Amino acid sequence: MASDQKDRLGEKLAKVGSAMLNEWASKSDSVLLTNLKQAAQEQLAKEKRERRTPRAFNRVLCAFDFGQGSLKALDLARRIAIENDAALYVLHVCPTVAVPLGGPVTATPEVEEAARKKLREAAATHLAKVPHELLVVTGDPARRIAQIQSALGIDLVVMGTFARRGVPRFFLGSVADHVVRAAACPVLTVKGR
Known part of the structure; x- marks a missing residue:
């Protein structure tokens, strides 16, 4: 393989690798964001359950x-x-x-x-x-x-x-x-x- 072809192949692999990395990162970000959102919702629900009602008696x-x-x-x-x-x-x-x-x-x-x-x-x-x-x-x-x-x-x-x-x-x-x-x-x- 000529060095020109190797360079083009390297560029293509780099682009494919970069695209795959970006796709993986966006999927990871999506999973991470979904997990964070779910954790935040669970925490909010827990706080609501544990939240004290306003003081009934002073x-x-x-x-x-x-x-x-x-x-x-x-x-x-x-x-x-x-x-x-x-x-x-x-x-x-x-x-x-x-x-x-x-x-x-x-x-x-x-x-x-x-x-x-x-x-x-x-x-x-x-x-x-x-x-x-x-x-x-x-x-x-x-x-x-x-x-x-x-x-x-x-x-x-x-x-x-x-x-x-x-x-x-x-x-x-x-x-x-x-x-x-x-x-x-x-x-x-x-x-x-």
């Missing part, structure tokens, strides 16, 4: 009376506060007591301090590493819970209930029932039993 109040229902309510309030990145308030109301032939007797400072101590202990056990604020007040529990809810702009009240039936419930009423009617926000009740 301030959560747990009414706490040291009963079994309150412990369940505290656990639920903690989870809701964490999931919504919400402020958590834990409230105990020292109830006023009616004395026959007298008037209501409010809790003494010692009673309030004992309640604060007991509330701190419950919080240390159940709210470790969860930001929270503890509140202890005196008065009618249902009325005070509704007042605190309004004053703090609470979005959700979580509280335990004790399942009373029949005559005892009729005469005693239910703090939860009163709070549900009086609060200007949703009230989530948790059964104690």
Whole structure:
């Protein structure tokens, strides 16, 4: 083969090789782009699945009376506060007591301090590493819970209930029932039993 023919053959092979390389590159690019697009779509779908919904609650109040229902309510309030990145308030109301032939007797400072101590202990056990604020007040529990809810702009009240039936419930009423009617926000009740 003459050198002229070799040069032309070399040029043809180079052109064919270049065309094949370009075709291979465009196929590779196409495959790469398809794979990247698919990965991006999968990532977007994953982010949508995992994306948190807008915060439903900014301030959560747990009414706490040291009963079994309150412990369940505290656990639920903690989870809701964490999931919504919400402020958590834990409230105990020292109830006023009616004395026959007298008037209501409010809790003494010692009673309030004992309640604060007991509330701190419950919080240390159940709210470790969860930001929270503890509140202890005196008065009618249902009325005070509704007042605190309004004053703090609470979005959700979580509280335990004790399942009373029949005559005892009729005469005693239910703090939860009163709070549900009086609060200007949703009230989530948790059964104690």
